[in-house]
Amino acid sequence: MATFFGEILPVISRAVDDDDDDESFENLETYVKIKWKKEAQEEMELTKDKKLQVNAFVLAVGPAATGFTQTYVTHKNYEIIGAMFCGMKEDDVNTFGQMSPTDKTCYIYRKCDYPSALVCECNYDIRPEYAHSFVNQLMSCLNLCEGHVVIFGSTFTSEYKSDVPTSDMNPPFMRALKTASFLGTPMAPYLEQPNVATGLPAQMLTYCHIHKLNAVLYMCYTDSIHLDFATLKTFQPLIESTPVKYMREENKKASETLKKIVDLHTKHSTLYM
Amino acid sequence: MYIPADKKKSKSFEGYTLIVPAVSVGNVGQLASDLLISTMWLERCGFIYHDSILPLVGNDPYAHPEADVCKLVTACEVYESKLHQLVIIQQRAPFVKGKMSSFRRWLTGWVKENKFEKLVILSSMHAHERLDIQLQGPQFRYISTPDLEAENKERFTHDVLKWIPLEGRPSLEDPEGSLYLPGGGIAKSLFEDCSKENIPAIVVLVFCAEGDNAQDAVKLAYNLNLWMDLIDFKPKYDLDGKTIIKPASTWRVPSSWRLLFGTAVDQTLFH
Numbered sequence: 001m002a003t004f005f006g007e008i009l010p011v012i013s014r015a016v017d018d019d020d021d022d023e024s025f026e027n028l029e030t031y032v033k034i035k036w037k038k039e040a041q042e043e044m045e046l047t048k049d050k051k052l053q054v055n056a057f058v059l060a061v062g063p064a065a066t067g068f069t070q071t072y073v074t075h076k077n078y079e080i081i082g083a084m085f086c087g088m089k090e091d092d093v094n095t096f097g098q099m100s101p102t103d104k105t106c107y108i109y110r111k112c113d114y115p116s117a118l119v120c121e122c123n124y125d126i127r128p129e130y131a132h133s134f135v136n137q138l139m140s141c142l143n144l145c146e147g148h149v150v151i152f153g154s155t156f157t158s159e160y161k162s163d164v165p166t167s168d169m170n171p172p173f174m175r176a177l178k179t180a181s182f183l184g185t186p187m188a189p190y191l192e193q194p195n196v197a198t199g200l201p202a203q204m205l206t207y208c209h210i211h212k213l214n215a216v217l218y219m220c221y222t223d224s225i226h227l228d229f230a231t232l233k234t235f236q237p238l239i240e241s242t243p244v245k246y247m248r249e250e251n252k253k254a255s256e257t258l259k260k261i262v263d264l265h266t267k268h269s270t271l272y273m
Numbered sequence: 274m275y276i277p278a279d280k281k282k283s284k285s286f287e288g289y290t291l292i293v294p295a296v297s298v299g300n301v302g303q304l305a306s307d308l309l310i311s312t313m314w315l316e317r318c319g320f321i322y323h324d325s326i327l328p329l330v331g332n333d334p335y336a337h338p339e340a341d342v343c344k345l346v347t348a349c350e351v352y353e354s355k356l357h358q359l360v361i362i363q364q365r366a367p368f369v370k371g372k373m374s375s376f377r378r379w380l381t382g383w384v385k386e387n388k389f390e391k392l393v394i395l396s397s398m399h400a401h402e403r404l405d406i407q408l409q410g411p412q413f414r415y416i417s418t419p420d421l422e423a424e425n426k427e428r429f430t431h432d433v434l435k436w437i438p439l440e441g442r443p444s445l446e447d448p449e450g451s452l453y454l455p456g457g458g459i460a461k462s463l464f465e466d467c468s469k470e471n472i473p474a475i476v477v478l479v480f481c482a483e484g485d486n487a488q489d490a491v492k493l494a495y496n497l498n499l500w501m502d503l504i505d506f507k508p509k510y511d512l513d514g515k516t517i518i519k520p521a522s523t524w525r526v527p528s529s530w531r532l533l534f535g536t537a538v539d540q541t542l543f544h
Contacts, residue, residue: 001401011401013483015300015367016458129369132324161532165539177330178343190343194529196331198366203328206347210276210320217330 032133033085034141040081040110044141051143055116056243058150061200063227064220065152066123067261068235073248074109074119075257082108084122084138086130117247118142122200131203139207148182148243149208149215153201154231157223161195172222172234179209179216186216187241216241227265232258275351275383277319286353287388290501292361293380295396295463296368298456299481302395304490304530305497306363311335312504312525315352315361323349323379325372329365334529356512357503360389373459381466391421391473393501395493396460400482402453404440407480413496414439416452417475418468425500434499439478454478485533491524 001011036044044050060069084106106122126134157171176186177197191197197205197219208215218238222231239248251257292309294302309315326348333344348366353359368376384392398414407414415429416439422429429436441450454461460476467474477497481489498504508520 011399013298013399013456015296015298015483016456017370128327131328161536163532163537165537167539167541176343177332177345179345186343190341191332193332193334193336193338194531196329196365198327198329200328202330202348205330205345206320206322206328209330209345209347210322 031086032130032137034082034137035085036082036108036141037080047143049143051141052118053116054118054142054144055147056114056118056247057142057144057147058119058152058244058247059201059204060119060121060152062125062154063123063261063265064154064222064231065235066121067227067232067258068152068238069119069121070261071232071254071257072236072239072251073244074121075249075251077112077249078109078119079112080107081110081118082141084108084120084134086126086134111247114247116147117243119247126200128199128203131200134200135203135207139211144208144213147214149204149213150238150241150244151201151204151215151217152220152235152238153197153199153217154220154222155197157221159195160221162192166223169221169223172220172224172231174234174238175219175221177205177217177219179205179213181208181212182214182216184242186218187238188218191219227262229258229262232262274322274379275319276322278317285387286360288390289358289360289387290391290393291384291389292359292393292395292497293463294362294364295394295458295460296364297397297458297460297478298399299397299483299486299489301397301479301481301486301489301493302458302460303364304486305395305493306361307334307527307530308490308494308524309497309503310352310361310363311527312521313354313357315354317350318353318360319351320347321349321351321362321364322347323376325368325376325379326364327366327369331365331529334365335527338528338531354503356518357501358390359501359503368459373462377459377463377466380463381470381472384467384472385470389472391475392463392467393497394460394463394474394476395497396454396457396476396478397481397486397489397493398454398478399456400480402455403480404442406440411435411437412480413437413477413492414479415475415477416464418464418473421473421475424473428500434496436496436500439476487526487530487533494524 002008044052058069060066104124109119111117157166157169174188175191176188177191178186197217201217205215205217220231220234238244294306329348331346334346349364352361415436428434442453443450452461464474464476477493479489479493504521506520509518511518
């Protein structure tokens, strides 16, 4: 397009990309892999619908949400029963322990004394293209008809639209969305229009909504690039939320664990050395 | 995959008209869909859950601005009006790159399976791609399949509508001019698929540049309404012949159209 001054500029559209060729650049289905432990697999085989019976399910996406569940829920009395792999590249540095900030891991934990309580901790952001396959593969193994689902995620205040300027927002803060089947009131205000949630948390909530499952999404809006205490603390009241209150494990060393997690994500930052 | 909101109520849409917005320049098609759904107070009858559309959730876009309830909205939903024998799809997220054709295949299959009478595609086209003859006069155009064109020829050319068919773009291979719809998203390929599959289809579009495209959406919805007579700005009887449907006074703008230009800017910046 020629501008007022005659300069020819390419036109970029927020809505369409005409270069969008019709060829799929990769097979999205095979890009996401789910692996179950032998015991879990055998259990699935024994049930009628080949699915694990689950009453309480937590999906934590991103470092803030996984930091919270690691500290207050899965730190003891939980075992890993499965893992999901998505978007890992050959040159990724991975310790598989969720103990390095570069780790891209997604583990499924089960509470030892409450076997129908599962937690899925995904410490990195799954690309939205893969979210559909991710959720479908995960949910095809779980029977959640009677259960509660809670999804934790975090994003930046720059994504948040409001009449109030960003500087007056007092981040971090929490917003919630729920499916029609969830009859309670979430422990955070509802996300206001025109704000939307995207990515894996949105896909999970969509799945629960159209399959009429009880689900709530808690989205934390933060203004810090690196994980910090304030963001993790925003999640803390949610240990009283359904179904987390039935699944949590008392952690006497909670503040130490939190500190360790924050250090893990900030000590590599050389910005203010 | 189409999932009805209420399984008991699921039925076929035989004889219905289906309106589909293309994610096109300025999001005009989607905005026009929003206007139609909002002004007609349409009921959501189901969801489209397809791997070609990126995930998105939010609160009810048509809610009263003061409402404090959560009515979840998803990336692609289906709205129905029994009175007008009409189904409108609203798509709120873009396609996954390279997955458009799989959505098109699914959609044309769904249209045939449900025996929709016709398909209306709402779209828009880059204003800077206009031909010289398109620069002045009405900025609204249409392209329709021959059967639909024959059926509606008189209405389209009538003084009330005066619709202009989209001019073809002449090229070396095709001096007559072929269908050229830059920035129109799925509209062109969907229209071509429909022609091949013998589905009566029409693309209605406006020329626009990106920015605040609310007025373009009103233009598109207004022109469509002239033809389809969906929204009455005069009172009218419901299907039972007794209840009077209140006329709409004006287009009802959804609350999700707020804050188009993002969060308010801190005024102290300018002190």
